[in-house]
Every structure is written in C-alpha cells, then in structure tokens.
Amino acid sequence: MKAAIDGSGEPGKPKTLEERLAPVRKMLLACIQCGTCSGSCPNAWAMDSSPRHLWRLLLTHNGEEIFKSRTFALCSTCYSCTLRCPRGLPLTDAMSLLKQVAAAENIYIYRRSVRFYQSFMESVRRHGRVREMEFMTLYFMSMKNPMIPLKFTPLGMKLMAKGKVSFEIPSKGSGKLDALFRKAKEIEDQS
Amino acid sequence: MKYIYYPGCSLEGTAAEYSISTMAVLGALGVELVELDDWTCCGATAAEGISHLLSFALPARNIAVAEKMKLNCDILVPCSACYLNLKRVEHETRLDPSLLKKVNQVLETENLVLKGKLKTRHLLDVLASDIPVSDIASRVIKPLEGLRIAPYYGCQCLRPYAVFDDPEEPVSMEPIITALGASVYEWDMGGRCCGASLMSTAPDAGIELVAGLLETAQDADAVVTVCPMCQMNLEAYQKRASKKRQMHYDIPVLYLPQLMGLAMGLPDDQVRMDLNLCVPDAFRNKLMARQTA
Incomplete structure (x- = not known):
C-alpha cells in the first residue's frame, strides 16, 4: 500500500511504472483542469496532447497513455505554466519528473531527448565540467543516425573556427564526479 | 563590492565572450x-x-x-541556467529539510557540507540592483546613440523565482540600455522562451520559437541577452529560421556586458565581438559612426 502512496516501492526491486508515477500524481492532486498551463506553454502548438490533458491522464491513472505522447519531451523548462498556475503547482518540475521516468524506463520514442541529457551528464561525470564537443559527439554516437550530426556540422565548424570549441575524442577523464553520481543514484534507488 | 564568480561550463566554451566581457565590465565598475x-x-x-x-x-x-571559501559574499552567476539551478538549491533546501539532508549525504563523497548561508545572484540582478545606473552612465565614453536595442531576458533568470524583475514583463535591462545612450526597442518578447535544448532534441519545434523571436526583433539594431543558451539559439540558427519563414534574418545578438563594453569604450579584446557569429556590416558601421562623448 505504501508504494501506491509515495512511489517508494520495495527496496532493491525495480519500480513499476505506477510506482514511479505516484509522486508526480501526488504533486498534481490539486489540479483544477483550468488549462492555464496549456494556454501559457510556448510549445503547446507542437504537442500531441496539451499539458492540461497530460495531468488529467495522470490523475485518472492512465500512465501508459502519457508515455505515448511527446508532450513532456517538448517542455523547454520556461516555467511559464509554473508561474501562472492558479493552484501554485510545480508543473515544470512535474514535466521533469516525467522525463526522469522516460529515462529510467528507457522508452524508445524519447530516445532523442533522453540520450541528449545522458550524453551531457556523462561528460560531466567524467570531467566535472561539460566538454561541449565531447558531449555532442557522445550524443551523436548514441543516436546512430548520421543525419543528426550532419545538421550540426556547419555550426560546429563555425564554432571551431572561432576557437570556442575544439575537436575532441571522448575520453574517460579523471572520473571527477564518479563518487557523487554513484551516491546520488544509490540514495534514489533506495527511496 | 565583491562577489564569488561562478562562470559555468558554457562561459569557458561557446560563450567565452560573455565571461570575458562580464569580468571586464565589472572590473571597470570597481x-x-x-x-x-x-x-x-x-x-x-x-x-x-x-x-x-x-x-x-x-x-x-x-x-x-x-561557503568553504569563507568570503561571506554573494555568488554571481551570468548564465541563467546555472543561476536557476543554484537558486533552486538555495530556495528548496530551506523549505525542505529532508532534501537538504539527502543533498548533504551526496556531498559527503566530496567532503563538503551545504549550510545554505550564501545567496546566488544573477549578473543582471547585480547590474540592475547593486550598481547605481549613474555609475554605469558616468563610465560611458562612446554612447550608443541611434541604436535600438531589444532587451531579451529569456526564462530562467525570471522564472519561477521572481527575484529582481517582473517575471512576465521584465524591465530591468531598460535603464542600463538607456544609460548606454541607446534606445530600448519596444517588443513584448523579452520573457519568451528561445526553445532551449529543443534546438537539439526537437528542432522542428525549437526553430519556430527562434524564428518568432527573430521576426519580432527584425527592426531592432541588436538583441541583447543574459543567457548563453538564448544567445546561441538566436545567433546560430538565423539561416535556418530565415529559410523556414522565407525571410532574411541578420541581426546581432550580443551579451549585455558586451554592449556595455562597447559604450564604455573597452578595448576589443575585452568585448570580443570577433567571437560573435553574426555581426552585420550595417551594425558595425553604426558603431563606427559614433562620436566620443
């Protein structure tokens, strides 16, 4: 029963989708479905389901439907919805939590944003600071689609010509933040 | 006035000119x-x-x-994403002791403890709130007369924490732009999103936001920003946005301290306009035509 309330699940056991969504649902219980979030979202026009509808799906326990929609992956964290929500709900944070669920469950349709974030974090873990070219190289490698790097080549060349970035083969680095990353994961897996 | 300076990763790479001009301008202002x-x-x-x-x-x-540096002064952050992340820790760990406890468990691996005593400040907050605008005006030796500047704030220095400006209709850059001798280009896009990382993860959506901003800014001489992400999105994708809208966007997107440096007559190597990807001749000519005050 505890799992259904706070999403904690049994320690050591992989969480179910329902367990992962429980804390997000808890954040949104006061949603009145007014749609201010959808009206404020600069990317709502590109979404297949409005933010308001997404919250409805969550509140009515239609978690699987949420993960057929690209909506939360199109959140650009502008915080307009959070600022304007008449119930003061942390809607941008809820979008981020959904992104975390998509990453943890490794859901295929979100691979582009998930791998983008993962590649960024990998570079940070290795070196402490993100190395912009290494991060983009890791991202391109993970996507295994030559069209994506091709689109970025002209910009990459311009930035290299300015000396702002340099060609960088991904390296293991010193593992500067290894311990910190490991500890954060350990605590999150337990809770 | 003294601050701990947190540049953040972008300012060491793609936003190098932001860091160089920030340090130069603040140095000149004492x-x-x-x-x-x-x-x-x-x-x-x-x-x-x-x-x-x-x-x-x-x-x-x-x-x-x-905190360990024991300087007891605010942390100054020019990048809006870095600023919000640090601010969020400051804000949320005060409200939620269990979060602070978890964070400190993680920080143990680095032999660090977060006490939550320091304040994080955005560069724009410091420029608009701590430094009298008359100090800025008195340093101007080459006023930017005749230039219409579109102030672009983006999202994360304004929202969700409304610390130093109106999060919907920001104005904090306006007195600074006026003090530099330029005029403020009137538009209502100052706090609109640039699309952030959508330019990489969902470019079809991202480019629309970029194009919308460029289109509205078309009659300005330049856009000024205080965020490396906004700057990169608005500057680097002008060709793609032009193609999308069948227009020709060609507008310089400068960091606020770069614009200040130009008006304050700082040397080129402290303003580093050579690092900007888009500086049209028309803009260069207007800069050249200015009189020394």
Whole structure:
C-alpha cells in the first residue's frame, strides 16, 4: 500500500511504472483542469496532447497513455505554466519528473531527448565540467543516425573556427564526479 | 563590492565572450570577482531530465565550495541556467529539510557540507540592483546613440523565482540600455522562451520559437541577452529560421556586458565581438559612426 502512496516501492526491486508515477500524481492532486498551463506553454502548438490533458491522464491513472505522447519531451523548462498556475503547482518540475521516468524506463520514442541529457551528464561525470564537443559527439554516437550530426556540422565548424570549441575524442577523464553520481543514484534507488 | 564568480561550463566554451566581457565590465565598475575554487557543472537542464537528486546535488556542490571559501559574499552567476539551478538549491533546501539532508549525504563523497548561508545572484540582478545606473552612465565614453536595442531576458533568470524583475514583463535591462545612450526597442518578447535544448532534441519545434523571436526583433539594431543558451539559439540558427519563414534574418545578438563594453569604450579584446557569429556590416558601421562623448 505504501508504494501506491509515495512511489517508494520495495527496496532493491525495480519500480513499476505506477510506482514511479505516484509522486508526480501526488504533486498534481490539486489540479483544477483550468488549462492555464496549456494556454501559457510556448510549445503547446507542437504537442500531441496539451499539458492540461497530460495531468488529467495522470490523475485518472492512465500512465501508459502519457508515455505515448511527446508532450513532456517538448517542455523547454520556461516555467511559464509554473508561474501562472492558479493552484501554485510545480508543473515544470512535474514535466521533469516525467522525463526522469522516460529515462529510467528507457522508452524508445524519447530516445532523442533522453540520450541528449545522458550524453551531457556523462561528460560531466567524467570531467566535472561539460566538454561541449565531447558531449555532442557522445550524443551523436548514441543516436546512430548520421543525419543528426550532419545538421550540426556547419555550426560546429563555425564554432571551431572561432576557437570556442575544439575537436575532441571522448575520453574517460579523471572520473571527477564518479563518487557523487554513484551516491546520488544509490540514495534514489533506495527511496 | 565583491562577489564569488561562478562562470559555468558554457562561459569557458561557446560563450567565452560573455565571461570575458562580464569580468571586464565589472572590473571597470570597481567590482571585485573571486572565481569559485574548483567549480563543477551545475547540471544545466540535463540533470533534471535524468535524476532529481543529482539536479540538486550538482549545483549544491558549488554552493558548498563557495561557503568553504569563507568570503561571506554573494555568488554571481551570468548564465541563467546555472543561476536557476543554484537558486533552486538555495530556495528548496530551506523549505525542505529532508532534501537538504539527502543533498548533504551526496556531498559527503566530496567532503563538503551545504549550510545554505550564501545567496546566488544573477549578473543582471547585480547590474540592475547593486550598481547605481549613474555609475554605469558616468563610465560611458562612446554612447550608443541611434541604436535600438531589444532587451531579451529569456526564462530562467525570471522564472519561477521572481527575484529582481517582473517575471512576465521584465524591465530591468531598460535603464542600463538607456544609460548606454541607446534606445530600448519596444517588443513584448523579452520573457519568451528561445526553445532551449529543443534546438537539439526537437528542432522542428525549437526553430519556430527562434524564428518568432527573430521576426519580432527584425527592426531592432541588436538583441541583447543574459543567457548563453538564448544567445546561441538566436545567433546560430538565423539561416535556418530565415529559410523556414522565407525571410532574411541578420541581426546581432550580443551579451549585455558586451554592449556595455562597447559604450564604455573597452578595448576589443575585452568585448570580443570577433567571437560573435553574426555581426552585420550595417551594425558595425553604426558603431563606427559614433562620436566620443
């Protein structure tokens, strides 16, 4: 029963989708479905389901439907919805939590944003600071689609010509933040 | 005036001119910056796409290091994403002791403790709130007369924490732009989103936001920003946005301290316009035509 309330699940056991969504649902219980979030979202026009509808799906326990929609992956964290929500709900944070669920469950349709974030974090873990070219190289490698790097080549060349970035083969680095990353994961897996 | 300076990763790479001009302008205004010891990435918007705790622990590490420096002054951050991440730690760990406890468990691996004593400030907050605008005006030797400047604030220095400006209709850059001798280009896009990392993860959506901003800014002489992400999106994708809208966008997108440096007559190597990807001749000519005050 505890799992259904706070999403904690049994320690050591992989969480179910329902367990992962429980804390997000808890954040949104006061949603009145007014749609201010959808009206404020600069990317709502590109979404297949409005933010308001997404919250409805969550509140009515239609978690699987949420993960057929690209909506939360199109959140650009502008915080307009959070600022304007008449119930003061942390809607941008809820979008981020959904992104975390998509990453943890490794859901295929979100691979582009998930791998983008993962590649960024990998570079940070290795070196402490993100190395912009290494991060983009890791991202391109993970996507295994030559069209994506091709689109970025002209910009990459311009930035290299300015000396702002340099060609960088991904390296293991010193593992500067290894311990910190490991500890954060350990605590999150337990809770 | 003294601040601990947290540049963040972009300012060492694609936004190098932001860091160089920030240090130069603040130096000229008599502000002392002490760079944060051994700083690391704040997690940007990537950490919270992966892990909630990591998205707090990464910025918290930097605040904890700053506390250890025992300088007892605010942390100054020019990048809006870094600023929000550090601010969020400051804000949320005060409201939620259990979060602070978890963050400190993670920081133990670095022999650090977050006490939550320091304040994080955005560069724009410091420029608009701590430095009298008359000090800025008195340093201007080459006023930017005749230039219409579109102030572009973006999102994360304004929202969700309304610290120094109106989060819907921001105005904090306007007195500074006027003090530099330029005029403020009237538009209502100052706090609109640039699309952030959508330019990489969902470019079809991102480019629409970029194109919308460029279109509205078309009659300005330049856009000024205080965020490396906004600057890159508005500057680097003008060709793609032009193609999309069948228009020709060609507008310089400068960092606010670069614009200040130009008016204050700072040398080229402190303004580094050569690092900008788009500086049209028309804009260069207007700069050249200015009179020394």
